[in-house]
Amino acid sequence: MTKPVPDPRHTLTLRDVSEASGVSEMTVSRVLRNRGDVSAPTREKVLEAARALGYVPNKIAGALASQRVNLVGVVIPSLSNMVFPEVMTGISSVLDGTGLQPVVGVTNYLPDREETVIYEMLSWRPSGMIIAGLEHTDAARAMLGRAGIPIVEIMDIDGTPIDHAVGISHRRAGRQMAEAIVAAGYRRIAFMGTQMPNDHRARKRLEGFEAALAKAGLTLADREYYSGGSALLKGREMTAAVLARSPDVDFLYYSNDMIGAGGLLWCLDQGLDVPGRIGLAGFNGVELLEGLPRRLATMDACRLEIGRKAAEIIAGHRKSDAKAGNSIELFPTLQPGDTIRKV
Amino acid sequence: MTKPVPDPRHTLTLRDVSEASGVSEMTVSRVLRNRGDVSAPTREKVLEAARALGYVPNKIAGALASQRVNLVGVVIPSLSNMVFPEVMTGISSVLDGTGLQPVVGVTNYLPDREETVIYEMLSWRPSGMIIAGLEHTDAARAMLGRAGIPIVEIMDIDGTPIDHAVGISHRRAGRQMAEAIVAAGYRRIAFMGTQMPNDHRARKRLEGFEAALAKAGLTLADREYYSGGSALLKGREMTAAVLARSPDVDFLYYSNDMIGAGGLLWCLDQGLDVPGRIGLAGFNGVELLEGLPRRLATMDACRLEIGRKAAEIIAGHRKSDAKAGNSIELFPTLQPGDTIRKV
DNA sequence: CGGTCGGCTGTTAGCGCTATCAATAGCAGA
DNA sequence: TCTGCTATTGATAGCGCTAACAGCCGACCG
Structure with missing residues (x-):
């Protein structure tokens, strides 16, 4: 019944299926979309023809016609x-x-x-x-x-x-983290994050963070930004730089977990007492953290x-x-x- | 010149822009696609009308008409x-x-x-x-x-x-890694990877790996599969399990860098001598590795x-x-x- | 000064599909 | 037997846009 594809270079249309199965294009359309009543034998005929030809509907045309x-x-x-x-x-x-x-x-x-x-x-x-x-x-x-x-x-x-x-x-998230840090007794707090003027969420977190510090009478002891590269590595490097510059910092707040993880690995390498001598926190709650030697403090972003x-x-x-x-x-x-x- | 949108609920078409700018739809189309010759003043008029109306062309219709x-x-x-x-x-x-x-x-x-x-x-x-x-x-x-x-x-x-x-x-990649491992003198080699029947590339790497081992007269000393969860954590867990079960294994080959990194962190936690007592290797060359305490052996996947x-x-x-x-x-x-x- | 050419704009005819309505057949009920 | 209905199928008219060609006009040439 089904004759072979006439012109292999020609992309198939509903008409091809309609001719191959001996019904109107409209009926083929109904079968293929599973919409409207079509008798079982007709449906079978059409489906078989479509399958045999390897017909793939053209959604462009369909979308234009149906406005959907x-x-x-x-x-x-x-x-x-x-x-x-x-x-x-x-x-x-x-x-x-x-x-x-x-x-x-x-x-x-x-x-x-x-x-x-x-x-x-x-x-x-x-x-x-x-x-x-x-x-x-x-x-x-x-x-x-x-x-x-x-x-x-x-x-x-x-x-x-x-x-x-x-x-x-994110403002509230930053605030909450700051409050928890301050409540835990940390006082000399440094921030590390991405140098991205358009990452508004990181910006708002930091705003909330600093606002909460201010309320506790504190300001950031140090801050450092990075851009590009391996976040884990950057976390290490920034942490080393900050602690070299401000050795008395007792908490490191990171704008994301990845650099926080890098910082954590560095601190452990150095044999620093975490969280006694120094505390750390990130943001996002990424799955990766679960495999670290120590679980980084974080906030999941839902x-x-x-x-x-x-x-x-x-x-x-x-x-x-x-x-x-x-x-x-x-x-x-x-x-x-x-x-x-x-x- | 430009009258306000007549019906705010009606999505704009070329006709709207054409009416607002007093030229034919075809000319509007030409301006918007930057195709064909249009005089500068007409172009300006059209662009302004389109901008004022907030017209967004309908690519569905365009694609259907142009077959592109x-x-x-x-x-x-x-x-x-x-x-x-x-x-x-x-x-x-x-x-x-x-x-x-x-x-x-x-x-x-x-x-x-x-x-x-x-x-x-x-x-x-x-x-x-x-x-x-x-x-x-x-x-x-x-x-x-x-x-x-x-x-x-x-x-x-x-x-x-x-x-x-x-x-x-990937077969060759697996083979090469096995050859390097054998050449370095490791003999009791274990494999850890994902339990994914449809990850054919991981499968082929392992096939190549085992083939090269066989050529050196070796077989895998142990193997372990996982599915789901944090890869880093799974790497730790699997490594612990394998080394508990087969304490004399001297090399760990992972099907990806992430579980390899987990395994590496675990080995370092345990104070194992890497790479003396035990070697490790992964696959992919992910950026993450750069921030690890030690660089995991790997192969970049280009x-x-x-x-x-x-x-x-x-x-x-x-x-x-x-x-x-x-x-x-x-x-x-x-x-x-x-x-x-x-x- | 007629002819021709190139720049610009408009007209026409679909692209492949679906919404809508019309047509037909089959069949129960009056 | 005829009406009225349902179930199924087909015909028609676009959806909003672009390709292809047609037309117009002023410039420029011989």
Whole structure:
């Protein structure tokens, strides 16, 4: 019944399947999308023909005709640190059942690049957008606001969302860590972090951290920034530099776990008494820490949950477009590990 | 000149811009795509109208009309280990200048899932596909072969590519490592790796490794597999288990650097003489290793270069469709680090 | 001064699919 | 037997954009 592909260079269309199975294109379309009533024998005929030909539907045409695109744009600054892959896992786990598919764009922490990525994504008319952070160019905000689709800004809630936001308060996270450190009796505290003007979440954590120190009558004893390279190695180097410059520092606060782990390994190498002589803390709660000789104090960033909740907002948007509760705040827990003195 | 958006709920089309600027849709299209001759004043008028309205072109319609899609599908098994993000970096760095955009799909090492992801991607009619590995379901191979676009299978070249392949020989990599280990005088060698039947590259490395051992008259003294969890921690646990069970083992070969790093940290914790009493080696050459107390022996997998070369094949396909040299083999270098005895 | 060319703009006809409605057949009930 | 219904299938008209070609106009040539 099924004749061989006539022209192997020609990409197949519904018409080819329709001719091969002897029904109209419309019926083939219905079978392939599993929509509308089609009799069992017809369905079988069509499916067999499609399989035999190796037909792959053209979603471009389908999306244009139906004005429906099952794509969700996800815009994140980086894939190389361990944090965003886990957010992606959360997103995928929710989207998997819904027929929606995530499409990732990476911005490298560059606002202009982010604007471009957003523009590109919107031009595919996705069903929703998930974007890391609350800070965007004016043009990006405008585009997103006008897109007519659900927008979820994730990771951070210290600011005004365009539509929805899911995240934690990094200012509060910084504050909490500072309070715990001060409560444990540390007084000469140094900070180490990335030199990234556009990592607003790290910035806000530090702001909260310093604010809490100020409330306790303290200021940072020293600070050091890095950019690029192996975070673990940079953590070692920065720690060595800070302790050489400020030998009386008794606590090291890192803007992320990776450099914190490097610092911890260095301190242990040096035989420093951790957490007696010196304490350390990072941020993110990355899985990696579990394998270290000592567990670094940290705060989990609720990454999985953020991804999940964001995806739920997008997926649930079809039913209810009620704009209730635009910001969802999650609360990270402080994990003291073994690198802060017990009070 | 520019009247306010008439219906804020209505998504803008070329017609809106065309009406707002008083020229035909075609001219607007030409301006926005920067194609064909348009007079400077007209161009200005159009651009201003588009900007004022906040128009975002509909690529779905554009792609359908022009039969051109500037997307490249990238299908990889995972984002959570450090290896694929670097491949992505290589791909992006080449694609960035070409107007092509990568779209990532993750398969979690599941063949059926991979088939689905490929099907979904092909249904968007991308300009090319980059896929990790040479092992796919029959259906997946058939779809890819018929798609009429350049297909590049990456990471591995031990097998027959559908179209192009860029990668290293994992069998050879395993063999080389085994030879180096044997040459350094180690004799009782244990292996630790992931329990993943579908990680064919890890499997091939081990095959090559065991083949080389056999040639030297040796067999693996012990082996241990894990799945899930923190790789660093698992490395520690497995190492402890293996050395408890087989105390006379003098070398530990890990299927990836992460568990190798865990094993190394554990050995150092125990005060074992590395590399005198016991040697260790991993695979991948991840950046993380640089921050460890001792550099783990490893082999870089040429990840950046693989991504780059794969992207070049896709990007270059427009000009020449000459199918010369379908497989590109890269050659990883063995980095002995500090965990193999110097001969 | 007619002809021609190049720069610029518009018109027409789809791309491959789906929404919508029309058509047909089969069949129960009046 | 005829009506009215349901189940199934087909015909038609776009979705928003671009390729291809057509048209217009002023400049420039012989």
